[in-house]
Amino acid sequence: xxxxxxxxxxxxxxxxxxxxxxxxxxxxxxxxxxxxxxxxxxxxxxxxxxxxxxxxxxxxxxxxxxxxxxxxxxxxxxxxxxxxxxxxxxxxxxxxxxxxxxx
Numbered sequence: 001x002x003x004x005x006x007x008x009x010x011x012x013x014x015x016x017x018x019x020x021x022x023x024x025x026x027x028x029x030x031x032x033x034x035x036x037x038x039x040x041x042x043x044x045x046x047x048x049x050x051x052x053x054x055x056x057x058x059x060x061x062x063x064x065x066x067x068x069x070x071x072x073x074x075x076x077x078x079x080x081x082x083x084x085x086x087x088x089x090x091x092x093x094x095x096x097x098x099x100x101x102x103x
Contacts, residue, residue, distance in 0.1 A: 023081045024089070025097050026057030028073040034061045040075030047074065055080055055089065066091040 029038040030046035035056045047053060053070035055062040055078070064070065064080065069091055077099065082091040 020083050021081060021092065022084045023079055024055060024057045024062070024084070025077065025079050026055045026062075027077055028070050028075060029054050029056050029061070030074075031063070035059055038075050043074035061087065063088045064091050065089070066094070069094045 027038040028043065029035070030043045030051040031054050032046045032051045033042060034054060038056060043053070053064055053067055053074070055064055062080075062084070064082075065088070070078075073094065073096065077097040079093075079095050079097045080089060080091055081093040082089045
């Protein structure tokens with residue numbers, strides 16, 4: 001009985017943690033321009049001036065915690081995996097997203 005309860009609890013924790021992780025696709029912008037503009041040169045200049053990288057996905061602006069992971073992604077379409085809480089993402093992974101229609 002104890003072993004079954006332990007296995008069930010472990011399975012619930014594992015699937016529960018997976019439910020919290022989410023993958024979003026969007027464009028890397030900066031905290032000054034947000035959803036208004038995502039030109040790579042502008043994003044880079046704003047971040048060098050003290051702004052933070054943000055993810056714009058479906059018109060919503062998300063704050064991202066792992067700023068170093070976005071250093072080469074300014075203005076690019078990316079896939080971000082992490083824990084979403086409100087308008088913030090605790091990032092576990094970021095990669096450039098494949099453009100639709102391209103191989």
